[in-house]
Amino acid sequence: DAKTTQPPSMDCAEGRAANLPCNHSTISGNEYVYWYRQIHSQGPQYIIHGLKNNETNEMASLIITEDRKSSTLILPHATLRDTAVYYCIVRYNDYKLSFGAGTTVTVRA
């Protein structure tokens, strides 16, 4: 699996958009970009995934650069409940999720 690089932590103001970057410069053509998050004392939760095109669902938007070497997860209106560790994972069409250390996002009132 390709490796990802994420900042260890970031703060965000409540009600503002949170933009979480992820670098995956060695991603191959068949590898998807996945985002999961883990709220304290809970198991990870799926957020969104994409291959080439930008994706949006009720939780977030995923912007993937044209060369696919980086992506950004956007939480459009962050709330205190979005405080969590966010994991960016690149994955081939198999079962494996290889979690790194992720980004600890703290949403402040």
Add this chain to the structure above:
Amino acid sequence: EAGVAQSPRYKIIEKRQSVAFWCNPISGHATLYWYQQILGQGPKLLIQFQNNGVVDDSQLPKDRFSAERLKGVDSTLKIQPAKLEDSAVYLCASSLVGTSPYNEQFFGPGTRLTVL
């Protein structure tokens, strides 16, 4: 729909003792995973089952860890004997099918193991 259930939520044991964790996946999910999450790190896959067969156990320390999923539904993970470095949260996850890129894994709340 009911989520992935795990028990116990917490367990404290002495080193060299044995411990077992139980997981009941979401109904209809063929694939079940066990992960180990050490404090400050992301989860690490230990073993994956497809129905009641093992698909990948390459990261499972087989000298002390074992897992089974006898009827293709719930699963148990056992550690015997436990070491201090086994202190971690053990997460169970399930998914409909393991080999699809659209395949979302659903995680349980985990069992926090402390080995003294």
